[in-house]
Amino acid sequence: MDIKWVSFTDTGLQRKVNEDSIYSFKKDNCAVFIVADGMGGYENGKNASDTIVRYVAKYIELDMDKIIAAKKQFDKVYDQNTFFEDIKNVLLSANKEIFENYTAKGHSSGSTLIMLAIYQNVYNIFWAGDSHIYQVIDDDLVALIVDDVWENNKDAIKDLTKEQIVNDKNYGRLTNAFGTIENVNIHMMNGFIKSGMKLLLCSDGVYKYCDKKVLRELIINKRKNEDIEDKDKTVSANSKNDELIINNNNENEDDKEDNNMQNLSQKIKEEIYKNGAIDNLSFIYVEIN
Numbered sequence: 001m002d003i004k005w006v007s008f009t010d011t012g013l014q015r016k017v018n019e020d021s022i023y024s025f026k027k028d029n030c031a032v033f034i035v036a037d038g039m040g041g042y043e044n045g046k047n048a049s050d051t052i053v054r055y056v057a058k059y060i061e062l063d064m065d066k067i068i069a070a071k072k073q074f075d076k077v078y079d080q081n082t083f084f085e086d087i088k089n090v091l092l093s094a095n096k097e098i099f100e101n102y103t104a105k106g107h108s109s110g111s112t113l114i115m116l117a118i119y120q121n122v123y124n125i126f127w128a129g130d131s132h133i134y135q136v137i138d139d140d141l142v143a144l145i146v147d148d149v150w151e152n153n154k155d156a157i158k159d160l161t162k163e164q165i166v167n168d169k170n171y172g173r174l175t176n177a178f179g180t181i182e183n184v185n186i187h188m189m190n191g192f193i194k195s196g197m198k199l200l201l202c203s204d205g206v207y208k209y210c211d212k213k214v215l216r217e218l219i220i221n222k223r224k225n226e227d228i229e230d231k232d233k234t235v236s237a238n239s240k241n242d243e244l245i246i247n248n249n250n251e252n253e254d255d256k257e258d259n260n261m262q263n264l265s266q267k268i269k270e271e272i273y274k275n276g277a278i279d280n281l282s283f284i285y286v287e288i289n
């Protein structure tokens with residue numbers, strides 16, 4: 001399983017503090033990617049998003065190997081179900097700490113979460129709030145989840161017209177997020193990993209200030225640039241200096257991919273800045289081959 005990614009987080013143009021936290025980790029047949037969008041202002045929001053990352057990082061980087069070793073000692077299996085269930089419990093513990101340290105004491109604090117966890121050949125998406133994850137499917141950028149916002153509550157809007165919904169004071173209000181309630185609802189969906197998967201995790205500071213069509217074009221154009229490079233290599237292989245050129249291309253393959261990833265990251269940031277970058281902005285773009 002070959003996984004490449006680029007991650008980015010930034011304060012933006014108007015906020016004084018970046019309350020977002022991101023996390024990327026890969027080891028052997030396990031990988032985890034997190035975008036957590038802190039809320040509550042200044043330290044409270046940052047502490048909330050940091051708490052989520054801290055709990056997950058501790059499990060992945062310190063506790064997981066010990067748990068696997070302990071299970072092996074008693075001939076017990078550590079599989080995908082174990083991994084994902086452990087991750088959910090870790091997230092619930094993070095929510096408990098945020099709620100008890102801030103919200104329960106009257107302080108405004110919380111965080112959204114979008115998380116991609118991979119173990120062996122299976123992935124699981126965990127989320128709460130309004131951060132997004134998209135997948136490139138047939139040259140389209142498809143949203144994989146539904147936001148936890150008031151207008152997506154069918155019971156709340158069943159008697160309202162579209163105009164009434166949009167103009168309602170609750171439009172866009174979060175109904176579920178880490179730390180804001182004692183028992184956060186952590187949504188999950190899973191599937192099998194397939195070669196060629198391309199996914200974008202991002203905070204609302206990205207998708208609200210970079211149109212989905214633009215995001216799609218930037219990602220698709222990245223792939224087209226790679227296809228052009230592959231054609232250039234084929235042409236080079238038929239030239240008199242084919243051996244030298246092929247060797248150079250092989251040596252620089254990872255560097256080219258890193259450059260393509262960094263260029264994509266920079267272009268997304270530039271588009272958001274062009275549109276005001278009012279909020280913190282964070283994203284992780286992942287390719288699986």
